[in-house]
Amino acid sequence: MATALTGLTFEKISTEEEFAALGDSWNELVRAMPRPSPHLLHQWLLAWWRHYGTGNELAVHVAHRGNELVGALPLCVRRRHGLRVLSFLGAEQIALADLLLAEDEGAEVGAELAKHGASTGHDFADFHGLPSSSRFAAALGPSRLELIVRAEAPVLELNGSEWEAVYRTRLSSKHRGLHRRRCRQLARLGTIQTTVARTRDELAPALEVAFELHALRWRGRPDRSEFGTPRGKEFHREATAALAALEDVVRIVTLKLDGRPIAFVYYLALEGTMYCYRLAFDPEFQRFSPGLVNRYDALENAFAEGVTRVEFLGGMERYKMELADRTEPLFEGLGLPQSLAGRLVVSGRLNGIRLRRYVKRSSAIRHFYYEGLAPARRLFRIGTGS
Incomplete structure (x- = not known):
């Protein structure tokens, strides 16, 4: 008897050359997603693997x-602390x-891919x-993969609205007044210009400016992102160039004062949706809120290009x-242990998460931690020299 799996062949892609050959057909699947992710586009993933895949195993x-x-299920096996x-x-x-999944394929195909993965x-x-x-996650089930909220991920639905209508109805009069005041203050300092980079030739210099502004913004502060690292820079140079050549999804909106860049917003536009990715401003101009001004410039540009979300x-x-209508959280999924060490890691991490959640819910425990244990924490810091 014929089933949804009849006529299908499944394969594991384990080399960069095999993955590179998938090309355009891969991106058609990304565009068919209920919530399409530009981070799953073939050019983005291939560039990531080229810069972060060393010593790891490709398992697509x-x-x-x-x-x-x-x-398709884009996986890899990374080596972390011997695991x-x-x-x-x-x-x-x-x-x-x-x-x-292609639009006309059913859940059975997804379940089989999940099984192989x-x-x-x-x-x-x-x-x-x-x-x-x-x-x-649905194909694996909660008994095999436990989901933990990692980001609230606010979402704005435009429903055909123009930017001016959203700006006027969503932002308070106080916030709109602050925005207009900052624009006037910046204009008194010199000539203000907003540029939008979207072609390969435009994006290359705009990305270098973004790296510089990111470094200024995070100088002397802990930065857990990869954006400003040497490897992160090489990855973004390759990914933005490849996407600009074939997909036209990358935008970098830069605010300049007398030709000097003072803020940027880096976002991706796919299937009518704007995906915010990275932003920063020059702290020298912090009191003029260039980041705020440039955020609204970027949103206005995205609206003008026809985004609906x-x-x-x-x-x-x-x-x-x-501005948001609601949040649609993103999760981290932990599970699928195949070894004793793996089971211990998953159990330890999940128990640690549960403990932190319990502590946050209990006012008595929070008080004990912050007040009762304060002397011990101070002593520990002295003893460790931190």
């Missing part, structure tokens, strides 16, 4: 119906990660950026929540 599972690519960790390509740098040799799995509607991603910062 694909499904073909005849010669047509109809499903093999199954994760999405993109690891912690990815958002809205999930398995990919879970059978990849590893110690435990750690998947970042999963949406709440993840087909991959904004994925702010990340946390619930005030400027996001003032």
Whole structure:
């Protein structure tokens, strides 16, 4: 009897050359996602693997119906502290990660891909950026993969509104007044200009400016992102150039004062959605709020290009929540242990998360930690020289 799997062939892609050959057919699957992720576009993932894949194992599972690519699960096995960790390509740098299916393929195909992915040799799995509607997580089930909220991910639905209408109705009069005041103050300092880079030739210099502003913004402060690292810079140079050549999804909006860049917003536009990615400003101009001014410039540009939805991603910062309709959280998925060491790591991490949640809910324990244990924590800091 014929089933949904009849006529399908499944394969594991384990070399860069094999993955590179998938090309355009891969991006068609990304665009068919319920919540398409630009971080799953072929050019983005291939560039990430080239710069972060050394010493790791490529494990991309694909499904073909005849010669047509109809499903894919972009995984890799990374080595961390002597253990093999199954994760999405993109690891912690990815958002809205999930398995990919052609529009006319059913859940059975996704379940089979998930089965193949879970059978990849590893110690435990750690998947970042999963949406709440993840087909991959649903196929595995909660007993095999536990989901933990990692980002609230605010979302703005435009519903055909113009930017001016959203600006006027979503922002308070006080906030609009602050924005106008900052614009006037900056204009008194010199000539203000906003540029939008989207072609390969425009993006290359705009990206270098973004690196410089990012470094200024985070100088002397802990920066857990990869954006400003040597490897991170090389990755973004390759990814933005490749995407600009074939997909036209990258935008870098830069605010300049007398030709000097003072703020940038780096976002991706895919299937009518703006995905906010990175922003920073020159702290020398902090009292003039150039980041605030440039954020609204970037939103206005995205609206003018016809976006109908904004994925702010990340946390619930005030400027996001003032505009957002709701949050659609992103999750980290932990589980699928295949070894004793893997089981111990998953159990330890999940128990640690549960303990932190319990402590946050209990006012008595919070008081004990912050007040009762304060002398011990101070003594520990002195003893460790920190």
